[in-house]
Amino acid sequence: MKTRIFAILLALAPPGATLAQEDAQLIGDAERGEQLFRQCSGCHQIGPGAENRAGPHLNGIFGRRAGSIEGFDYSKGLERAFQDNMVWNIQRLNLYLENPRSLVSGTRMAFRGLKKQQDRDDVLAYLRSYTASPQDIPESAPTARKREVDLPPEVLEIVGDRDYGEYLASECVTCHQTSGMDEGIPSITRWYPEDFVIAMHAYKQKMRPHPVMQMMAGRLSDEEIAALAAYFADLEE
Amino acid sequence: MTLNRRNFLGTGAFAAATLAAPMVRAASHGKPKVVVVGGGAGGATAARYIAKDSNGEIDVTLIEPTRMYYTCFFSNLYIGGFRELSSIGHSYGKLASEYGINVVHDWAIGVDRDAKTVSLAGGAKVPYDRLILSPGIDFVDGAVPGWDLSTQTKMPHAYKAGTQSELLKDQIMAMPEGGTYVMVAPPNPYRCPPGPYERVSMVAHVLKETNPTAKILIADPKDKFSKQALFEEGWQKHYGGMIERLGPDFGGGNVSVNADTMEVNIDGEIVKADVCNVIPAQKAGAICDAAALTEGNWAPVDGHNMQSRMDENIYILGDSSNQGDMPKSGYSANSQAKVAAMAVRGSLTGSRVFPAKYSNTCWSLIATDDGVKVGASYEPTDEKIASVSSFVSQTGEDADMRKRTYEESIGWYAGITSDMFG
Numbered sequence: 001m002k003t004r005i006f007a008i009l010l011a012l013a014p015p016g017a018t019l020a021q022e023d024a025q026l027i028g029d030a031e032r033g034e035q036l037f038r039q040c041s042g043c044h045q046i047g048p049g050a051e052n053r054a055g056p057h058l059n060g061i062f063g064r065r066a067g068s069i070e071g072f073d074y075s076k077g078l079e080r081a082f083q084d085n086m087v088w089n090i091q092r093l094n095l096y097l098e099n100p101r102s103l104v105s106g107t108r109m110a111f112r113g114l115k116k117q118q119d120r121d122d123v124l125a126y127l128r129s130y131t132a133s134p135q136d137i138p139e140s141a142p143t144a145r146k147r148e149v150d151l152p153p154e155v156l157e158i159v160g161d162r163d164y165g166e167y168l169a170s171e172c173v174t175c176h177q178t179s180g181m182d183e184g185i186p187s188i189t190r191w192y193p194e195d196f197v198i199a200m201h202a203y204k205q206k207m208r209p210h211p212v213m214q215m216m217a218g219r220l221s222d223e224e225i226a227a228l229a230a231y232f233a234d235l236e237e
Numbered sequence: 238m239t240l241n242r243r244n245f246l247g248t249g250a251f252a253a254a255t256l257a258a259p260m261v262r263a264a265s266h267g268k269p270k271v272v273v274v275g276g277g278a279g280g281a282t283a284a285r286y287i288a289k290d291s292n293g294e295i296d297v298t299l300i301e302p303t304r305m306y307y308t309c310f311f312s313n314l315y316i317g318g319f320r321e322l323s324s325i326g327h328s329y330g331k332l333a334s335e336y337g338i339n340v341v342h343d344w345a346i347g348v349d350r351d352a353k354t355v356s357l358a359g360g361a362k363v364p365y366d367r368l369i370l371s372p373g374i375d376f377v378d379g380a381v382p383g384w385d386l387s388t389q390t391k392m393p394h395a396y397k398a399g400t401q402s403e404l405l406k407d408q409i410m411a412m413p414e415g416g417t418y419v420m421v422a423p424p425n426p427y428r429c430p431p432g433p434y435e436r437v438s439m440v441a442h443v444l445k446e447t448n449p450t451a452k453i454l455i456a457d458p459k460d461k462f463s464k465q466a467l468f469e470e471g472w473q474k475h476y477g478g479m480i481e482r483l484g485p486d487f488g489g490g491n492v493s494v495n496a497d498t499m500e501v502n503i504d505g506e507i508v509k510a511d512v513c514n515v516i517p518a519q520k521a522g523a524i525c526d527a528a529a530l531t532e533g534n535w536a537p538v539d540g541h542n543m544q545s546r547m548d549e550n551i552y553i554l555g556d557s558s559n560q561g562d563m564p565k566s567g568y569s570a571n572s573q574a575k576v577a578a579m580a581v582r583g584s585l586t587g588s589r590v591f592p593a594k595y596s597n598t599c600w601s602l603i604a605t606d607d608g609v610k611v612g613a614s615y616e617p618t619d620e621k622i623a624s625v626s627s628f629v630s631q632t633g634e635d636a637d638m639r640k641r642t643y644e645e646s647i648g649w650y651a652g653i654t655s656d657m658f659g
């Protein structure tokens with residue numbers, strides 16, 4: 001993908017744009033970034049048709065004003081960044097990916113951070129391919145996530161009983177923190193309910209490998225999974 | 238079973254009983270009162286959940302003698318040098334200030350089940366509508382001849398964390414070069430099945446660094462033990478030649494000690510110990526006996542809700558309870574506490590009661606970044622809490638997976654302690 005984008009950039013580049021092209025190429029390996037981005041995809045979508053989930057969609061993130069997507073319920077931290085007129089440039093995104101809370105205290109993005117510069121570069125290269133010129137390139141591969149497991153529509157349509165979800169969730173929060181902290185054990189708060197349901201069924205069907213989660217999900221009924229999804233979707237810190 | 242709103246409430250004898258007697262009012266006509274004895278994995282969780290979920294409709298009193306609770310979980314990691322002792326100490330401040338729990342630092346010394354009061358060492362009597370007991374373990378008298386509580390300073394058990402853990406660690410650090418650490422392991426059932434073996438791993442880890450010619454000897458009354466293949470593989474890999482275990486075939490079950498001479502008699506053979514870690518046979522916390530709620534060493538409960546089989550107003554959680562297949566672990570106690578909290582609330586305020594589900598996972602650290610785990614999920618039957626599915630780490634796993642397992646345990650520790658203490 002990297003080589004293709006670079007080639008297309010060259011073809012489209014106006015005269016005198018060599019420097020910019022080199023910068024674009026130097027960010028990192030977008031293909032590897034796409035792999036790494038799976039960690040982010042529980043909360044963020046990117047690519048054609050990307051929508052806001054637990055986190056805002058990331059199309060056009062380079063140069064976007066922080067906290068600026070209409071209708072998305074930002075944390076206080078990002079609202080502050082918006083007021084401060086913070087714009088996502090490569091340096092800020094780099095810092096944010098390294099440790100979200102060190103750049104925006106109070107952000108809900110409870111991600112442990114990518115500690116290696118190479119990993120951050122590669123993810124940034126991937127994000128970059130959906131901002132500015134690359135997004136207009138027709139050949140650019142669609143990256144909207146495919147569902148991991150196929151579920152009948154009636155399973156996805158179950159409206160979870162939030163109270164029951166709250167009781168069932170008491171089992172989850174022995175390990176997963178309600179604050180959304182993401183250390184050793186991933187955060188499960190504020191997921192888009194459908195993503196939550198799909199992930200749990202993926203464990204249940206043993207498509208996802210983790211034995212504890214396979215065991216936990218394995219004994220949950222469709223209704224129980226929906227109840228948990230409903231509870232965690234709007235859990236506040 | 239597929240659950241829906243219709244059959245939530247219809248499942249199990251207990252749910253029916255709850256429906257039959259909602260909205261119990263306290264004798265004093267005030268708010269219903271719940272008293273929790275023991276602020277550990279079971280008690281702190283139960284107190285917090287009842288206070289948090291009852292929206293002020295229930296008065297919760299937590300009776301716990303210590304001001305700082307040191308978790309047994311991760312106390313072995315302290316011995317191994319992976320944690321500071323202060324990092325496993327937790328205070329009750331938030332339970333009082335954020336959840337409005339009345340935290341009383343005292344010992345419960347008796348329960349008057351007719352009058353429904355708990356008497357405290359300080360002289361007070363605390364009334365309850367429902368009582369939750371989660372006092373952990375005490376030791377069986379005479380289980381290891383020559384050892385009793387008066388010798389626990391010379392031969393620490395470190396099976397209640399805090400001072401005992403510190404003592405054991407200091408003794409290990411002060412071992413002479415090439416000295417011998419002896420562990421007298423407990424018979425089943427006991428608190429934390431992998432606990433003694435995780436401890437041996439952690440002791441080996443520090444000794445390898447500070448005193449590599451030292452030896453570890455385990456006298457064990459059990460034929461086999463939790464995660465045995467994983468521990469043995471790890472010991473071979475990381476601490477080759479340092480650890481020896483004598484099972485019952487080699488007299489490991491026939492042990493007496495002499496704390497004055499620091500001698501351990503294993504089936505007639507005398508071993509001189511530099512450190513002797515005696516973990517005696519265990520029984521329910523003494524308050525369960527005092528309240529006449531035990532049968533043998535443990536307190537029998539109904540697995541649907543953790544209610545004592547001897548008194549419907551009393552619930553018994555964690556290590557003290559005889560519930561069935563769940564191991565005596567912090568994770569189990571925490572899991573049971575949530576079921577009991579829901580049942581207690583339901584019986585006092587008529588709040589919704591859902592069918593019980595329980596689970597457990599126990600992580601153990603074998604060496605730096607080498608973590609393993611075992612776990613199971615459980616459901617109640619009329620006889621007991623029964624295991625329904627389980628998993629265990631595999632031997633030969635790659636280093637990355639073992640490291641992730643260890644990192645997971647750190648996440649779990651943060652999760653469970655905030656679930657207990659807020």
Ligand SMILES: Cc1cc2nc3c(=O)[nH]c(=O)nc-3n(C[C@H](O)[C@H](O)[C@H](O)COP(=O)(O)OP(=O)(O)OC[C@H]3O[C@@H](n4cnc5c(N)ncnc54)[C@H](O)[C@@H]3O)c2cc1C
Binds near residue numbers: 344
């Ligand atoms: C070395 C070791 C390692 C362990 N590792 C793990 C692990 O990795 N994972 C895991 O899940 N579990 C682990 N455990 C087990 C875990 O610590 C216990 O199973 C758990 O603490 C049991 O909870 P509990 O509520 O029954 O008792 P406790 O947590 O012991 O709480 C009992 C409380 O009651 C108080 N109390 C006792 N009597 C009275 C009284 N009469 N009046 C008032 N208060 C009283 C005590 O002061 C104490 O605070 C480990 C245990 C040990 C020893």
